[in-house]
Amino acid sequence: MVVELISVGTEILLGNIVNTNAAYLAEKCALLGCSLYHQTVVGDNEERMEEAIRQAIERADIVILTGGLGPTKDDLTKEVTAKVFGRKLYMDEHSRARIGDYFEKIKSKKVTENNWKQALVPEGAIVIDNLNGTAPGLILEDKERGKAAILIPGPPNEMKPMFEHDIAPYLNKKQPEGIYSHMVKVCGIGESRAETMVADLMDAQTNPTLAPYAKTGEVHFRVTARACSEEAAEKLMEPMIEEMKKRFGDAVYTTEENVTLEESVIRLLEEKKMTVTTAESCTGGKLSGRLLNVSGASGVYNEGYITYANASKEKILGVKHETLETYGAVSEQTAAEMALGAAKAAGADAALSVTGIAGPGGGTAEKPVGLVYIGCAVNGEVTVREYRFTGNREKNRDYAVARAITLLREELLKRA
Numbered sequence: 001m002v003v004e005l006i007s008v009g010t011e012i013l014l015g016n017i018v019n020t021n022a023a024y025l026a027e028k029c030a031l032l033g034c035s036l037y038h039q040t041v042v043g044d045n046e047e048r049m050e051e052a053i054r055q056a057i058e059r060a061d062i063v064i065l066t067g068g069l070g071p072t073k074d075d076l077t078k079e080v081t082a083k084v085f086g087r088k089l090y091m092d093e094h095s096r097a098r099i100g101d102y103f104e105k106i107k108s109k110k111v112t113e114n115n116w117k118q119a120l121v122p123e124g125a126i127v128i129d130n131l132n133g134t135a136p137g138l139i140l141e142d143k144e145r146g147k148a149a150i151l152i153p154g155p156p157n158e159m160k161p162m163f164e165h166d167i168a169p170y171l172n173k174k175q176p177e178g179i180y181s182h183m184v185k186v187c188g189i190g191e192s193r194a195e196t197m198v199a200d201l202m203d204a205q206t207n208p209t210l211a212p213y214a215k216t217g218e219v220h221f222r223v224t225a226r227a228c229s230e231e232a233a234e235k236l237m238e239p240m241i242e243e244m245k246k247r248f249g250d251a252v253y254t255t256e257e258n259v260t261l262e263e264s265v266i267r268l269l270e271e272k273k274m275t276v277t278t279a280e281s282c283t284g285g286k287l288s289g290r291l292l293n294v295s296g297a298s299g300v301y302n303e304g305y306i307t308y309a310n311a312s313k314e315k316i317l318g319v320k321h322e323t324l325e326t327y328g329a330v331s332e333q334t335a336a337e338m339a340l341g342a343a344k345a346a347g348a349d350a351a352l353s354v355t356g357i358a359g360p361g362g363g364t365a366e367k368p369v370g371l372v373y374i375g376c377a378v379n380g381e382v383t384v385r386e387y388r389f390t391g392n393r394e395k396n397r398d399y400a401v402a403r404a405i406t407l408l409r410e411e412l413l414k415r416a
Helices: 020-031 046-059 077-084 093-106 113-119 156-174 191-197 199-203 230-251 261-272 286-292 310-317 321-327 332-346 393-413
Strands: 002-008 035-042 062-066 089-091 120-122 126-128 137-142 147-152 178-187 209-215 218-227 252-254 276-280 350-356 371-378 381-388
Touching (some): 020 062, 020 156, 046 062, 062 156, 077 089, 077 120, 077 137, 093 113, 147 156, 178 230, 191 199, 191 230, 199 230, 230 252, 252 261, 261 286, 276 332, 286 393, 310 321, 310 332, 332 350, 332 371, 350 393, 371 393
Parallel strands (some): 062 147
Antiparallel strands (some): 126 137
């Protein structure tokens, strides 16, 4: 089934608003097994909107339009789509009542005459209640041609719940078979190498399929199967997933969609009944923040340290003055003493340290921007790794955080 996306709004066309809706919908539709070949952004112009919808409905089975369902004169999506489908608009009393109830509840705003425009719907349309706003969603079907247009409000807090609750089930029913998937998430292996390791699986893919996605410090592989039931899909996916686990080994940290790298490490610490702390310089709290985003992290993480200045490294972590004078703050030796000192100060079983030059300034020929040392101390034994990142300041910091969490995971797995 071919799906095409149309994003409506001059503010999106001119770049005033980032089109996050299209990215979300494209990914979700792909996961449902829909084929996507075109996306269009069109401004609030009736003539150009009509042209875009007519072209899309010729190419695709289903056209999904977002935006342009508001109460103002330039909100034309519903009117133009109805024209393309040869439908008249009528006042839907159910939608009108919901709009009235919405304004009655919020009290701070009064309903105006143009708000009732949102209750006008095309004849024969399926009306979808908006649980987070006033504009209902709409589905217009041309059963003779096997075509449909789906109209969804533009605000993401209205669009996403409506898609999940109503549109995704509708699309699923249109598919002869269901689409099921697992995400094999790999850390500590670069994108190029990871893809090379499974190149033959990707070349030979039919059902299931295998698709890589590069993330910061990680590579995710989506294994997707088309089948008449979830059980049948699992049987199709299992051999490929097991083969990937065999090839990547411990670098696979999960095969579940919603499990993050930091969550897998927190759970590993819980299993081993160990605690962790962090000592950060160039990452400035990003590492501790990412770990503490995990629910339940307080059970394994008591305290951490941001020691940006050398004096703080000496005072709080016990880094030797001689070490800083001889090797500098950005060095293997300093990273090692930071990790060991943090573990001692916090009374933790494990500690991560990060020291480096995130940029854009501060680099030299000997120690360029992007040079980062990451230390990991576990039960008094310390490992330090050197990395040379090539991004901007934020990218370098994000990669450092990802590599630090990966290093901790590797060191924990070495210990029974």
